[in-house]
Structures are given as structure tokens and as C-alpha cells.
Amino acid sequence: MPTGNSAALIGLDWGTTSLRAHLLDASGAVIERRSSAEGILADHKGGFEGTFGRVAGDWVARAPGLPVIASGMITSRNGWVETPYVRVPAGVDELASSLVPHDLSPASRIHFVCGMDYDPVDGTPDIMRGEETQIAGCLERGSGGEGEEGLFVMPGTHSKWVSVRGRRLDKFDTYMTGEVYAVLKGHSILGRLMEKSAGPLGTGFDQGVSARLESDGSLLRHVFSARTMALFDRVAPDQVADYLSGLLIGEEVRSALKDCGSGSGSGSGAGATVTIVGDGALTERYRRALELAGVAAVPAPEDAAALGHFAIARQAGLIAG
Amino acid sequence: MPTGNSAALIGLDWGTTSLRAHLLDASGAVIERRSSAEGILADHKGGFEGTFGRVAGDWVARAPGLPVIASGMITSRNGWVETPYVRVPAGVDELASSLVPHDLSPASRIHFVCGMDYDPVDGTPDIMRGEETQIAGCLERGSGGEGEEGLFVMPGTHSKWVSVRGRRLDKFDTYMTGEVYAVLKGHSILGRLMEKSAGPLGTGFDQGVSARLESDGSLLRHVFSARTMALFDRVAPDQVADYLSGLLIGEEVRSALKDCGSGSGSGSGAGATVTIVGDGALTERYRRALELAGVAAVPAPEDAAALGHFAIARQAGLIAG
Numbered sequence: 001m002p003t004g005n006s007a008a009l010i011g012l013d014w015g016t017t018s019l020r021a022h023l024l025d026a027s028g029a030v031i032e033r034r035s036s037a038e039g040i041l042a043d044h045k046g047g048f049e050g051t052f053g054r055v056a057g058d059w060v061a062r063a064p065g066l067p068v069i070a071s072g073m074i075t076s077r078n079g080w081v082e083t084p085y086v087r088v089p090a091g092v093d094e095l096a097s098s099l100v101p102h103d104l105s106p107a108s109r110i111h112f113v114c115g116m117d118y119d120p121v122d123g124t125p126d127i128m129r130g131e132e133t134q135i136a137g138c139l140e141r142g143s144g145g146e147g148e149e150g151l152f153v154m155p156g157t158h159s160k161w162v163s164v165r166g167r168r169l170d171k172f173d174t175y176m177t178g179e180v181y182a183v184l185k186g187h188s189i190l191g192r193l194m195e196k197s198a199g200p201l202g203t204g205f206d207q208g209v210s211a212r213l214e215s216d217g218s219l220l221r222h223v224f225s226a227r228t229m230a231l232f233d234r235v236a237p238d239q240v241a242d243y244l245s246g247l248l249i250g251e252e253v254r255s256a257l258k259d260c261g262s263g264s265g266s267g268s269g270a271g272a273t274v275t276i277v278g279d280g281a282l283t284e285r286y287r288r289a290l291e292l293a294g295v296a297a298v299p300a301p302e303d304a305a306a307l308g309h310f311a312i313a314r315q316a317g318l319i320a321g
Numbered sequence: 322m323p324t325g326n327s328a329a330l331i332g333l334d335w336g337t338t339s340l341r342a343h344l345l346d347a348s349g350a351v352i353e354r355r356s357s358a359e360g361i362l363a364d365h366k367g368g369f370e371g372t373f374g375r376v377a378g379d380w381v382a383r384a385p386g387l388p389v390i391a392s393g394m395i396t397s398r399n400g401w402v403e404t405p406y407v408r409v410p411a412g413v414d415e416l417a418s419s420l421v422p423h424d425l426s427p428a429s430r431i432h433f434v435c436g437m438d439y440d441p442v443d444g445t446p447d448i449m450r451g452e453e454t455q456i457a458g459c460l461e462r463g464s465g466g467e468g469e470e471g472l473f474v475m476p477g478t479h480s481k482w483v484s485v486r487g488r489r490l491d492k493f494d495t496y497m498t499g500e501v502y503a504v505l506k507g508h509s510i511l512g513r514l515m516e517k518s519a520g521p522l523g524t525g526f527d528q529g530v531s532a533r534l535e536s537d538g539s540l541l542r543h544v545f546s547a548r549t550m551a552l553f554d555r556v557a558p559d560q561v562a563d564y565l566s567g568l569l570i571g572e573e574v575r576s577a578l579k580d581c582g583s584g585s586g587s588g589s590g591a592g593a594t595v596t597i598v599g600d601g602a603l604t605e606r607y608r609r610a611l612e613l614a615g616v617a618a619v620p621a622p623e624d625a626a627a628l629g630h631f632a633i634a635r636q637a638g639l640i641a642g
Contacts, residue, residue, distance in 0.1 A: 122536055124546035125553050158545065175541040176509070183504040188497070215443055218576035219540045220496040220569065224479065225445035232446050248541065255539030 005031055007063050008319050010056055011309030012110075014074035015039050015130055021056045022303065026319055028140070028310035030303055032059075040073050040080075048080035049104065064107045067318040069099070069309045071113035072130030085117035085127060091168035092136050096315035113312060118172055126174050130305070131160045134277050137307030138300050139167055152300070153256065154277040155286045157182070161256040173259065175252045178282070181245055184223065190244060193230040195237040201284060204239025208246020209289045213254050222247055249289045257293060275300050326352055328384050329640050331377055332630030333431075335395035336360050336451055342377045343624065347640055349461070349631035351624055353380075361394050361401075369401035370425065385428045388639040390420070390630045392434035393451030406438035406448060412489035413457050417636035434633060439493055447495050451626070452481045455598050458628030459621050460488055473621070474577065475598040476607045478503070482577040494580060496573045499603070502566055505544065511565060514551040516558040522605060525560025529567020530610045534575050543568055570610045578614060596621050 005025035013020040017039035023032040036055050038044065044051045052068075053060075060066060075083040083100045099111040115129035131154050138152060154160040157178040163170045185191045197204075208226075215222060226244040229235040235243045257272070274290055276283045277300040287297045301307060313319050326346035334341040338360035344353040357376050359365065365372045373389075374381075381387060396404040404421045420432040436450035452475050459473060475481040478499040484491045506512045518525075529547075536543060547565040550556040556564045578593070595611055597604050598621040608618045622628060634640050 122532075122538070123555075124532065124536075124543065125549045125555075126545070127549055127552065173538075173542050174545045175539065176545050177541050179509050180501075180505070180541060180544075183508045184501070187504045187508050188500050211443075211445065215445075217443070217494075217580065218496065218572055220498050220501060220573055221494050221576065222445065223501075224447070224495045224497050228446045228448055231448065234444070234446075251539055252541055255542065259538065 005029065007031055007059065007066055009310060009313050010059055010066055010068040011306045011313075012052070012056075012068065012070035012074070013072055013130065013133070013305035013309075014070055014079075015072040016041055019051070019055060020305065021059075022306035022309070023056075023059050024306060024310050028307060028314075030306055033303075033306075040076070040078055048074065052104075052110075060104075060108055066108070067313060068104070068108070068110040069113065069313050069318070070110055071133040071305065071309065075100075075112045075115060075129055081112050083112050083114040086114045086132075088116055088118045088172065089165070089168045089170045090116060090132075091166075092139070092311050092315050095132060095136060095312045099312070099316055111313070111316070111318065113309075116169060116172070120171070126172060128160055128172060128174070131162065131172075131277075132169060133308035133312065134300070134304040135162055135164065135169055135308070136311050137304035137309075138275060138277065139164065140307045140311040141301040150275055151256075151272065152275045152277055153286055155282045156278065159252060161252075161259075173256065175256070177248050177252045181248050184226075184244060185241060190223065190226045190240075193227060193237060194241040194244075197238045197242055200281065201288065202239045202242040204235050204242035205246040205285065205288065206292065207235060207239070208243040208248075209250035209253075209292045210246075212247045212250030213293055219247075219251055222251075245285065246289070249285055250292075253286070253289045253293050253295075257295065272296075273298055277304055326350065328352055328380065328387055330631060330634050331380055331387055331389040332627045332634075333373070333377075333389065333391035333395070334393055334451065334454070334626035334630075335391055335400075336393040337362055340372070340376060341626065342380075343627040343630070344377075344380050345627060345631050349628060349635075351627055354624075354627075361397070361399055369395065373425075373431075381425075381429055387429070388634060389425070389429070389431040390434065390634050390639070391431055392454040392626065392630065396421070396433045396436060396450055402433050404433050404435040407435045407453075409437055409439045409493065410486070410489045410491045411437060412487075413460070413632050413636050416453060416457060416633045420633070420637055432634070432637070432639065434630075437490060437493070441492070447493060449481055449493060449495070452483065452493075452598075453490060454629035454633065455621070455625040456483055456485065456490055456629070457632045458625035458630075459596060459598065460485065461628045461632040462622040471596055472577075472593065473596045473598055474607055476603045477599065480573060482573075482580075494577065496577070498569045498573045502569050505547075505565060506562060511544065511547045511561075514548060514558060515562040515565075518559045518563055521602065522609065523560045523563040525556050525563035526567040526606065526609065527613065528556060528560070529564040529569075530571035530574075530613045531567075533568045533571030534614055540568075540572055543572075566606065567610070570606055571613075574607070574610045574614050574616075578616060593617075594619055598625055 008026040009024040011022045019036045118126040152162045162172040290297045329347040330345040332343045340357045439447045473483045480496045483493040611618045
């Protein structure tokens with residue numbers, strides 16, 4: 001239920017598989033939070049506006065004219081309103097000045113946050129929708145080295161690594177780690193030798209991470225060792241899945257630390273600190289992999305997306321007071 | 322139909338999804354060939370012996386006591402008779418002296434060829450069953466640099482790269498290229514933007530190979546460009562599948578040439594020659610990728626497996642005369 005603070009903003013973190021809504025006060029504190037499995041791929045009766053009304057309609061009714069801000073895949077071609085990308089380097093300023101407004105009613109307007117894109121010299125562009133807002137939220141709370149510089153990882157099906165410099169997103173890279181793991185486990189020969197692990201994070205994971213950190217051979221060859229190591233009894237059957245997970249996350253961590261060390265972002269590699277954005281078991285895997293690589297990890301602030309919505313909305317002059 | 326030459330050997334190249342049988346004369350020439358989709362995963366009524374009888378029983382009936390030699394996954398745990406691995410470096414001598422005999426009848430015996438394994442210092446072992454026999458066949462015909470040294474690639478679901486030194490298999494590596502391509506195309510988000518290509522080998526393939534040969538970034542990041550390059554209209558929808566194929570084969574070729582250049586095998590890299598073992602559209606992709614890498618490719622002799630069966634059987638004293 002609402003506290004005594006008056007509502008100043010509704011923030012929607014609306015991704016492919018979930019919708020998280022926050023009611024915020026004028027200081028950026030969360031008054032109330034709701035979540036729904038109605039990501040953009042769900043069946044939206046009454047369209048996205050209908051879903052928004054069911055999830056947050058009472059917030060709007062209590063405070064007509066309350067500004068609404070939304071980020072994530074809801075701004076993609078398959079979302080509610082497609083927004084362009086803001087090119088990095090960019091920060092809260094650019095996100096605030098590029099908001100795409102959409103009228104819900106004469107009294108109510110929703111502002112969509114643009115995603116960001118990155119077009120490095122190697123000619124392979126990269127994109128994000130939603131993560132830029134979470135990074136803005138981390139910076140709002142001074143996460144990642146006093147908020148000026150830092151390296152952030154956002155583990156997931158498609159992990160993002162973001163370098164921040166001067167409070168702006170400087171560059172970022174997407175790694176398909178989570179999805180490659182899922183398809184190799186579920187659909188390749190590697191899944192056949194895997195037995196369910198009893199524990200939460202097995203020794204096979206450490207073994208995989210360490211092996212990959214030490215190898216510069218091709219990943220296409222190294223993943224085959226998830227089969228041969230099992231056949232040679234060097235990885236137990238209930239550790240093969242974690243071993244493969246370790247190989248892949250080890251590859252990602254090694255590459256991301258190397259890229260950031262040589263890129264225009266903050267210096268990284270051993271001794272650096274990485275901020276992990278997210279929660280759940282997957283972030284623990286990344287923390288452990290970074291530890292094995294000699295890099296300390298710190299968690300991002302809670303409600304990073306909501307904090308980002310607040311920072312962008314404030315910069316855009318949407319918040320009264 | 323049989324020629325006038327008398328039969329001296331039956332060779333079986335019996336893999337996971339197919340069985341190829343050859344009737345050979347005492348000079349190693351193929352008198353007759355047969356193939357069947359009854360690989361080891363098929364439903365073998367009457368067991369493997371029943372299948373062998375249906376495919377080659379008349380050959381045995383015509384010449385009772387004719388030696389039979391078999392290689393491939395038929396020697397694996399899920400095959401007919403499981404054989405151990407011969408450790409590289411090894412050649413025809415070791416394959417001949419390690420044949421595993423199995424009596425079919427008092428007059429008829431089948432000899433199973435051992436697979437090979439490789440246990441490099443990095444602790445990730447590798448294995449093959451069947452490819453060692455094809456290499457023996459290539460060497461029998463002097464393929465790969467007068468038969469003394471050479472680098473061989475055997476494209477497939479799991480590609481093998483084999484370095485030969487002094488007519489012996491020196492080391493080898495397995496790359497899961499074909500299977501990774503299939504699972505990413507069939508089960509990941511990358512498949513969603515792919516449209517069927519009109520031509521046999523599109524410009525997207527060259528684009529993918531070249532991009533990967535020039536990049537030393539992580540493959541987990543690079544494969545995501547099969548999505549972003551399509552979204553940014555830099556790869557046409559009907560070329561996305563070939564682009565991904567190019568990225569993966571480019572990765573394999575680059576890694577294999579680098580490994581062999583620095584390994585104990587024959588010097589490789591630009592200027593070297595690679596022998597491609599196999600047939601069909603996939604070998605053309607490897608030939609083209611090698612060309613883009615500045616490396617000439619030559620085809621292996623036809624019937625490499627049959628030639629290998631002949632060389633091993635002759636060395637083992639199984640062939641009369």
C-alpha cells in the first residue's frame with residue numbers, strides 16, 4: 001500500500017518476458033512495486049494499453065496526470081511504440097532529451113526511453129533496450145566507482161557488458177552466453193552426458209571457468225571437451241552442465257575484461273571492480289567467475305531500473321518540485 | 322557388378338548415420354560399393370550382424386573367409402564391438418597391430434579398427450573413430466604433401482583437423498562447428514531473422530568468413546552480429562544463415578591454421594595446403610573459407626576410407642598375396 005509520500009512518477013521496466021512497475025516519490029524512493037509475467041511476447045488483451053491499465057491503472061486514477069516512463073523491449077518493433085537508438089557515448093542527458101511521448105488520454109502521457117546502439121570500427125553493431133536505464137540507475141546511486149567510471153555486467157540470455165566513462169555509457173558488448181548454453185544443453189550432443197546436479201553451483205563450474213581463462217584456443221573446440229572430459233571421467237556426470245556453463249561464462253569474462261582493458265573505457269583486468277546488475281543464481285555464477293579471474297565484483301543497487309527512470313524523468317523535467 | 326578381379330577385402334565405414342561397404346581387390350581397387358542409411362543409431366533387426374548380412378552377405382557367400390575390416394562409430398560403446406583408443410602420434414602400423422577381431426562364423430572374421438585419442442597438455446582430451454582410417458587412406462595415395470606431412474580437415478557436424486608428420490597422425494582437434502550452427506539456426510533467436518537463400522553459397526558467407534578472420538573478439542559476441550547486421554540492413558535476410566555459417570567456419574579455419582602453425586605438426590598458415598576430406602556442399606564452404614584465408618585446398622582421394630581399410634589390412638597381413 002502507498003506510504004504517506006506523494007507519488008511523482010510511474011516507471012515501467014517492460015521486457016520480453018516480464019513487466020515491472022514502480023510507483024516513485026519525488027525523491028526517487030519506491031512507494032509501491034508490482035510485477036507481471038506480461039512481457040511484450042504475452043497475449044495483450046486490449047493491447048499494451050490494456051495491460052498497463054490492469055497493472056497500474058489505479059495509480060493513474062489516484063493521481064491523474066502522473067507522468068509515466070517506460071523502457072525495455074516495449075520500445076522495439078514488436079512493442080508498443082518503437083523508438084530509435086541513441087548512439088553511445090551518451091548518458092542521462094541524451095536519454096532525457098530523446099524521450100518519445102505518447103498520449104494515453106488528455107491528462108496522461110507515457111514517455112518511452114530510447115535504447116542505445118554502438119557501432120564499433122570492426123563493423124559489427126550492437127544494441128540494447130532497457131539496460132541503458134538500469135545503468136542510469138546505477139550511476140544515480142554512485143555505483144561503479146563514484147558514478148564516474150566503471151564496468152558493468154548484466155547477466156542474462158544475452159549478457160551486456162557496459163563501460164562507463166564520465167557518467168556516460170561509453171561502449172557496450174552483447175554476449176550470447178546464456179542462449180548458447182541453453183541450446184547446447186538442450187539440443188546438442190553435449191546435453192546427453194549431463195546428469196542433474198545435486199548442489200547449487202558445482203566444482204564443475206570452477207573447472208570450466210579456470211580451463212577457459214587459461215586457454216586461448218577456439219571456443220568451438222573447447223566446448224567439445226564437455227563431452228570428452230566426461231568420457232575420460234575428468235568431470236563427473238552431474239557436473240558436466242556446470243562445466244559447460246563455466247567454459248562459456250569464463251570465455252565471456254575473459255573477453256570482456258580484455259576488451260575493456262584495451263578499449264576507451266575504464267581500465268580493467270585483474271584488480272578492477274565490476275558491478276553486477278541483476279539478481280538470482282546467475283549473478284552468483286558471474287561473481288564466482290570474476291573472482292577466479294582475480295576481479296572483485298559488487299552488486300548493483302536494488303531497483304536499478306526504477307532509479308534510472310527517476311533520473312531520466314527528473315532530467316527531462318517531468319517530476320514536479 | 323563385380324569385375325574380373327578377385328575380391329580380397331570387405332571394408333565397412335560404419336558411422337552414426339550411415340554404413341558404406343566396399344569390396345576391394347588385392348591392389349586396393351574398389352570392385353563394388355554399397356551404402357545404407359543404417360548407421361549405428363538405426364534400428365538393427367538381428368543386431369549389427371543382421372545388418373551386415375543384409376548389406377554384404379552375398380559378398381561373404383561368394384568368397385567364404387574373405388577378411389572384413391570395419392571402422393567408425395561402430396567401434397564405440399553404442400556400436401557392435403567397443404575398441405580402445407590408440408594414442409597419437411600413431412599411424413598405420415599401430416592401427417594394424419591393434420585391430421580387434423570378432424568371429425562371425427568359423428570361417429569369417431571381422432576386424433575392428435581402433436579409434437584414436439589425443440591428450441594435449443591443456444588437459445582437454447580429444448577423440449576420433451573412423452577419421453583415422455580416412456587419413457590412412459589419404460596417406461596411401463600420397464595425399465597431403467607426398468604422404469609425409471600435411472594438414473587435413475574433415476568437415477562435418479564435428480569437424481576434425483588432423484596434422485600428419487612422418488606419415489603418422491601427430492595431433493588432431495575437434496570443432497563443433499556444424500552442430501553449433503545447426504542449434505543456433507534451429508533453436509536460437511538468430512534463426513528468426515533468417516530467410517531461405519536462393520543460391521548455393523551466398524555473399525553472406527564470404528562476409529562472415531572475412532569478418533571472423535579479421536576479428537579476435539569473442540565468438541559469443543560475434544555470433545550476435547548475425548542479428549544486428551540483419552537489423553542494420555548490412556546483411557540481407559536471405560544471407561543471414563550463410564553469414565552465420567561464415568562466422569563459424571571462419572573461426573574454425575583461423576583457429577586450426579594458427580594451432581597448426583604453432584604446434585608440432587607441419588608448418589601451416591598462409592601459403593600452406595590443406596587437404597579436404599569429404600564431399601558435398603560443406604566441403605565447398607571449407608574450400609572457400611580457406612581461400613579467403615590465403616590457403617590452398619586440395620581434395621582428398623575418393624574412397625579414402627576404403628583405401629585406409631586396405632592399407633591397414635595389408636599391414637596386418639590380412640590380404641593374401
